[in-house]
Amino acid sequence: GESVGLHLPTLSVQEGDNSIINCAYSNSASDYFIWYKQESGKGPQFIIDIRSNMDKRQGQRVTVLLNKTVKHLSLQIAATQPGDSAVYFCAENIRGNRDDKIIFGKGTRLHILP
């Protein structure tokens, strides 16, 4: 939404450089960690996920790293482009007795410098 980024941490990256967006999670029982991207005026869009038994997964121009020891997740974007400008959310799954849902973090705004 238009005002989603008012109180967000912001990462500014030069176009063409690599971006690294970090996230700390809290639930040791989560078995999936997910990254979403939200462009201005649009709903979030799934980027990539990683299972808890992995420490690295690569997609198209993106790499997600998972460090379970320190409960840290990162999203690396190679050769950042203007179209990468967005708010990025990490999320983790929470399994209950009857449900399986995801909990979103508060987001990081990625700003691309020309």
Next chain:
Amino acid sequence: DVKVTQSSRYLVKRTGEKVFLECVQDMDHENMFWYRQDPGLGLRLIYFSYDVKMKEKGDIPEGYSVSREKKERFSLILESASTNQTSMYLCASSSQTSGRSPYEQYFGPGTRLTVT
């Protein structure tokens, strides 16, 4: 191309009104979700549904109800709108059977609701 549509992009309602937010998906997805998004708080789950006529409370269900009479449609109802329900509302859907990530949710564009 997958599509989730929401009935309105912008909505202004008065305190105490009953408000209906409609969401339709054309992907034959089993799962549907309603979130609200507020500055500094990220996305918070209100209600979700894994099947027709089935609903589960999310993290902040108070003041809301939902209806899922058909597989493709999931409605969010504000029984008596209050100013603290002013927010961006996002609907999403996902598949249980596609073979893709179980957490790949497809979102609609959102409805910006203002309650005065």
